[in-house]
Amino acid sequence: MANKKCECPKGAPAWMTTYGDMVTLLLTFFVLLFAFSSISPGKFQQVAVGLASALSGSPPSVLMGGRSLQEEPLISQRPGVYEEILRISEEYKGKVTIEERDEGTLIIISNLDIFESGSARLTAEAKKLLEKLGAVIIEHTNNTLEIFGYANELPLPESSIYQSNWHLSSARAASVVLFFTTELKQKRSLERIADIQLGRFDPDYYYNPGRFIPIGKGDVEIQKEIKALRAEYEYKLENMRKDLVAGKITREQWNTLVAKLTTETDNKIVNLRKKYRRIDILIKREKAM
Structure with a gap:
């Protein structure tokens, strides 16, 4: 007798439906976890730099001394950021200067009433400029920022709360750090609240006081x-x-x-x-x- 051919039922087998539902639920679960998570800007940057190096055909290796992380200040690596700093320097022509040095990128603010005379209190004009600069250099780098304060050679009045120009210059540097880590942080947190909620911006990371080092130069220079x-x-x-x-x-x-x-x-x-x-x-x- 001729063998009768078995007819396969039409459509996918029943187990495929269960499997498909499970995969969909797992995907939804991981998307939910990601939505609740907060992206670490530092880790994200390291991954981005590593991918950029690999895709450019020059991945880091032991032959390169093991330098797997970016050592350049990012304002010189991101044309858009650097252009924004240049735009600010043009807006404040003669008052903002950018120099590339061995230690890093130096931004000099001068010829401006930054502080009240004989005081470490920032003027409104200085805060306006520091706000523009800070929003760029703080939020687009995670490098250490050294802040240098200065004083002129004139002796302080007897009524001054500062013992010397060294103390005054140090207080001025500290005032800039305090402005960045309090007033500017608070303002930027309000302006970028949507980014904070979505995990795209972490003000505590970028405005961490540990990033800032105030240094008093006194009147030596x-x-x-x-x-x-x-x-x-x-x-x-x-x-x-x-x-x-x-x-x-x-x-x-x-x-x-x-x-x-x-x-x-x-x-x-x-x-x-x-x-x-x-x-x-x-x-x-x-x-x-």
Whole structure:
């Protein structure tokens, strides 16, 4: 007798339905877990850097010294961020300068009323600028930020709460750090509340006080420049004195030249004091942790 062929039932077997439901439920479960999770910006950045290196054809290896993490300040690695800093420097032309150094990217704020005279209290103008800079350099890097404060060479009044210009400059650096970690953090948290809720932004990570190192420079830097100016003044004065003795110039010309030289030197010192109304922010060139 001819064998009868078995007819397979139409459609997928019953177990496929159960299997499909299980996979869908697992996927939904993991999506739910991810939605509740908070992305670590540091870990995310490390993964992004690693993928970028691998896809560029130059993955890290032991032959490269084991440097698996990015060592550059990210503002120099992300054109959009760097362009934003340049835009701010153009907006505050002559007041914001960017320098690339061995230690990292240095942002110099000068020729600006950053603090009240003889005080570490930030002015409204300074806070406005620091807010613009901070939102970019703090939230687009996870490198250590060193904040340098300065003071001029003038002695502090007896009523000052600071013992010396060293103390004043240190307090000024600390005031900038305090502004970043309190006022700016609070404002940015309110502005980016949706990102915080979705786990795309963690203000506690970026505005962690441990990232910021306040450093007081005192009046050492300006004293060096003033010393050089005074040495130049004495040199020119001595040459004019020789000309007077040799009869090359008259006493009247001597008096005129001395008055002119003194005024020029005094004006240079005044401009130096304006220059050292200054705060430096250094984005350290180090491994992202």
